[in-house]
Amino acid sequence: MAFLTQSELNEIGFKSLGSKVLISDKASIYNPANISVGSNVRIDDFCVISAGVEGINIGSNIHIAVFTSIIGAGKVTLSDFCNISSRVSIYSSNDDYSGQSMTNPTIPNEYKNVRVAPVYVGRHSIIGSGSVILPGVTLGDGVAIGALSLVNKNCEDFKVYSGVPAKYLKERKKNLLKLERTFLSKS
Numbered sequence: 001m002a003f004l005t006q007s008e009l010n011e012i013g014f015k016s017l018g019s020k021v022l023i024s025d026k027a028s029i030y031n032p033a034n035i036s037v038g039s040n041v042r043i044d045d046f047c048v049i050s051a052g053v054e055g056i057n058i059g060s061n062i063h064i065a066v067f068t069s070i071i072g073a074g075k076v077t078l079s080d081f082c083n084i085s086s087r088v089s090i091y092s093s094n095d096d097y098s099g100q101s102m103t104n105p106t107i108p109n110e111y112k113n114v115r116v117a118p119v120y121v122g123r124h125s126i127i128g129s130g131s132v133i134l135p136g137v138t139l140g141d142g143v144a145i146g147a148l149s150l151v152n153k154n155c156e157d158f159k160v161y162s163g164v165p166a167k168y169l170k171e172r173k174k175n176l177l178k179l180e181r182t183f184l185s186k187s
Contacts, residue, residue, distance in 0.1 A: 001026075001045055018060060038062065038080065051076075052092065054118065065129075074135055075118040081180065082121050085129040085147070092119050092135050122157065124176055131166075144172050 003022040010017070013032045018039030026045040029035065034051035038060030043049065045066050049056060052073035058064075059080040068084050070076055072092030078084070095103035096113035103112060117136030121127070125139045128147035133139070138154045145151055146162025146169070155161050158172045 015055065044068075044086075052116075054092070059123075072116065072119075072135065073114070074116045077118070077120045079121060079123040079125070079141070081124045083126040084121075085127055085131070087130045088127050088133070089131075090119055090121075090133045092117065094135055124180070128162075142172055142174065142176070
C-alpha cells in the first residue's frame, strides 16, 4: 500500500489535518474542505470518504480499513481511538425505500424524500467488518459492533452489539481506558 506524501496531503485541502496521517493513494476523498482529520490516522486502500455540507470529523488514533465508505449529507463524527474495520458503510443520509418517492442522486430533490441525520461514533468504539451504520445513529464510547451487523438504533457505552438489526449482547470491558492513559503518558 502506498501512502500519500505530506505535500500531497496538504494539497488535498482538508478543513484541518493533524500529524502522522497516512492516507492511501487509492482512497477517494470528496469535499475535503468539509473534512477534519486528527493525528495518527490511517485510511487504507479503496476507502471513500465523501463529506456533505455538515462535514466529517475524524479524530486522532483512528484506523479506517480497506473498502470502507463514509458518505452522506449529514455530519459524521469519528471520535478518538475508534476503529472502522474493512467494508464498513457509514451513512448520514439515505433514500426513502417505501416507494412513496423517487430515489438516487440523478433525481431532483423535490421528487425524493431523503433522510439526513448525524452519525456519531464514540471514543474506543470498534465497528466489525461488513457492518452498516444508518443515519441518526449514535455509538457511545467503547461500543463494539460485531461483523456484518446493521445498526439502525443508538448503542450504549461499553456494550457489545451484533446482528441484523444489531442487538445488545453483553458488556464490554473497560481496561482499554487504563491502557489509553498509559499510551498517552508515553506519547
